[in-house]
Each structure stands twice: as C-alpha cells, then as structure tokens.
Amino acid sequence: MRFFLALVRGMLNFIYFFHKLAPTKRQIAILSRQGDEPSLDFSLLIDELKAQDKDVQLKVLCKKLLKGFGNKPSYFFHLIGPQMHALATSKVAIIDGYCIGVSVLKHKEELKVIQTWHAMGALKKFGHSILDTPEGSSKTMARGMKMHANYDYILTSSRASIPVFSECFDYGSEVFKVIPLPRTDVLRSAEYMSIYRKEIQEAYPETRGKKNILYAPTFRTAENIEENINALIDAVDYSKYNIIVKLHPLMGDMVRSDKALKCEGFNTLQCFSVSDYVISDYSAVIFEATTAGIPVFLYTFDYDSYKKKRGLGIEYGQDGYTVTHKTPEEVINAIENHDYDPSAMKAFADKYVDPRKHCTGTLATFILSLV
Numbered sequence: 001m002r003f004f005l006a007l008v009r010g011m012l013n014f015i016y017f018f019h020k021l022a023p024t025k026r027q028i029a030i031l032s033r034q035g036d037e038p039s040l041d042f043s044l045l046i047d048e049l050k051a052q053d054k055d056v057q058l059k060v061l062c063k064k065l066l067k068g069f070g071n072k073p074s075y076f077f078h079l080i081g082p083q084m085h086a087l088a089t090s091k092v093a094i095i096d097g098y099c100i101g102v103s104v105l106k107h108k109e110e111l112k113v114i115q116t117w118h119a120m121g122a123l124k125k126f127g128h129s130i131l132d133t134p135e136g137s138s139k140t141m142a143r144g145m146k147m148h149a150n151y152d153y154i155l156t157s158s159r160a161s162i163p164v165f166s167e168c169f170d171y172g173s174e175v176f177k178v179i180p181l182p183r184t185d186v187l188r189s190a191e192y193m194s195i196y197r198k199e200i201q202e203a204y205p206e207t208r209g210k211k212n213i214l215y216a217p218t219f220r221t222a223e224n225i226e227e228n229i230n231a232l233i234d235a236v237d238y239s240k241y242n243i244i245v246k247l248h249p250l251m252g253d254m255v256r257s258d259k260a261l262k263c264e265g266f267n268t269l270q271c272f273s274v275s276d277y278v279i280s281d282y283s284a285v286i287f288e289a290t291t292a293g294i295p296v297f298l299y300t301f302d303y304d305s306y307k308k309k310r311g312l313g314i315e316y317g318q319d320g321y322t323v324t325h326k327t328p329e330e331v332i333n334a335i336e337n338h339d340y341d342p343s344a345m346k347a348f349a350d351k352y353v354d355p356r357k358h359c360t361g362t363l364a365t366f367i368l369s370l371v
Contacts, residue, residue: 005144219248
C-alpha cells in the first residue's frame with residue numbers, strides 16, 4: 001500500500017510540474033470538496049474579497065468527492081486539470097477540509113495555503129487524533145496521502161480550540177490564527193435571521209404558533225442510531241412543540257414519524273431562525289447555536305462509548321453548561337423546565353467563538369495581505 005501511494009503521489013506531482021510552468025497570477029484559489037457549490041462561508045468571503053479588492057482574481061472550484069468507485073474518475077480529472085492549474089497559478093489557496101491537491105503536491109514557494117475548516121470548533125476529534133479507529137482513517141493511508149500537509153495558516157474560532165485543533169491537524173500552535181468563520185456574522189445578525197425566518201414560515205406555516213425544537217445529531221460512521229432518533233421524536237409533546245430534524249446527508253432518511261418537520265430546502269443554520277431550542281450531541285452545531293443565542297440541550301445516549309471510540313475536544317459537564325441527558329424523556333423535561341443557565345451559555349459561546357464583529361471582513365483583509 002505504501003509503495004502504491006508513493007506511486008500515486010509521484011504521478012500527480014509529475015502532472016503538476018507542467019501546470020507549474022504557467023506564471024503565478026494575483027489570484028486566490030478557493031477549493032472545496034464539501035459540496036458542488038460554495039458554502040455560506042465561501043459565498044460571504046467571495047463577496048467581501050470582491051468588495052475590498054475588485055482587481056484580485058478569484059478561482060472558485062467546488063466539487064464534492066462522493067463515495068463509490070464510479071465517482072472517482074470524475075474527481076480525478078477535476079484534480080489533475082482545473083484544481084492543479086488553480087494551485088499552480090495562485091498566490092493563496094483557501095480550503096475548508098482535507099484537499100488532495102493541497103496536501104500531496106509540491107507547490108511553488110509563493111503559494112500560501114489557508115485551512116479554514118468547515119466546523120466552528122473541534123467538539124469531536126478528527127484527523128490525526130483518530131487514526132486507526134473505527135471513525136478515522138488508517139495511519140498508512142493518512143501518511144501516504146499526506147493528510148493535512150502544506151498548510152501555512154489554520155483558522156480557529158477561538159484560542160480555546162487551538163490545543164485540540166493542534167492535535168487533529170498535527171501542527172504547532174504558531175500556525176493557528178483566531179478568526180471565526182464568516183457564518184459567524186450571519187449567526188449574530190438579526191437582519192439575516194429575520195429573512196430566513198420569513199422564508200421558512202411561509203414554506204412551513206406550522207412553525208408559527210408553537211415553540212420549535214431543532215434536532216441536529218452528528219453523523220456516526222460505525223453506529224446506527226435510528227431507534228434513538230425516533231425515540232426522541234416520539235417523546236415530544238406536539239400540543240406545545242414542533243420538532244425540526246436536520247440529519248447529516250450521509251445518514252439517509254431515518255425519520256419514521258410524519259409529525260417531525262424536515263424543512264427541506266433550508267439548512268441547519270437557516271433553521272436556527274425559527275428555533276427556540278436546539279438538541280444535539282457531539283456536533284459543532286453546538287457552537288453555532290450558542291453563538292446565535294439559542295439554548296442547546298445534549299441528547300447523548302452513547303456518551304461513554306462515543307467518547308471512547310471517537311474522542312471529544314470538550315469534556316462535557318465541566319464548564320457549567322454542557323449538561324448531558326441520556327434518555328429522550330430527560331432532554332425533553334429539561335426543555336420543559338427551561339433547565340439551562342443563560343449566563344453560562346453566553347460564557348460558553350464567547351469561549352469557543354471569539355465575540356469580535358465583522359469576521360468576514362477581517363478574514364478577507366488577512367487573505368488579501370498575502371496576495
């Protein structure tokens with residue numbers, strides 16, 4: 001396997017050599033495999049970069065790497081064509097996850113790579129900290145594909161997340177730069193939230209008149225939690241509440257009850273606009289919800305086993321806010337009784353997401369300083 005991966009790296013770098021013959025431009029490459037369209041973070045950043053510098057060139061390449069062998073050829077040609085050329089001709093590359101082209105290729109010295117990551121914090125561990133576990137990659141594959149190599153800067157939403165991010169990315173603290181993601185501006189904007197609220201209420205009139213609970217659990221690679229999801233849905237008192245369920249795309253459709261709302265066409269962040277409470281477990285949605293000022297309740301039926309298998313960046317229960325509930329009845333009762341401390345929630349949010357304003361503008365200014 002190591003020999004094969006070395007051959008792959010050699011082949012890719014051979015192809016990349018010819019791309020590097022092209023001159024470097026005053027260009028920023030924005031690359032993602034999280035989806036086929038720019039994320040909210042990237043969309044906000046693109047607009048701000050254009051506003052601050054109308055002359056800088058932007059090369060935006062978003063192509064999702066899907067599972068299954070049949071999807072690999074398409075991504076391969078994307079990698080050796082437009083992605084390599086963008087990297088070879090840009091002064092800055094911005095990514096939001098592991099990017100094959102960034103990590104395995106030998107770049108020109110003038111290229112600076114910024115890893116923004118797609119989550120606002122490291123609530124669950126990932127990357128180098130979970131190698132050779134059921135939830136992570138093998139060490140052989142990670143080393144062979146140079147996982148998270150070649151970064152010049154890694155963004156973090158606060159200094160509190162640096163120790164965990166340092167372990168997950170395998171970089172020293174000096175590489176990290178505290179600038180919360182652009183979506184932070186949206187989460188703290190009453191104007192944005194009112195727009196989303198109006199759109200959702202028009203599409204789903206039932207979100208008016210009752211308190212809305214948003215349930216957004218994390219994706220588990222090696223465990224099926226369908227029964228746990230539906231047990232929570234069944235525990236809701238629908239005379240008082242609606243429950244909006246937003247599952248990770250890889251989880252499929254696990255919801256059996258027609259009482260649960262899916263709010264299709266709207267993502268989790270947009271659903272915050274109509275949510276009075278959020279239920280989650282080990283998802284970074286916790287950072288987003290508390291930043292938006294929405295109380296979070298933790299439904300962690302598998303806390304001990306998940307912590308052992310995956311590892312957590314935060315020790316629940318030690319900060320005065322992350323109180324865990326193992327049964328649906330416990331978490332619904334906590335909501336009924338308003339069992340949370342608003343001041344502790346605010347302290348949690350400010351600890352893990354820097355309370356500064358204008359995060360998008362700050363990030364754009366930093367990026368342009370490197371061009």
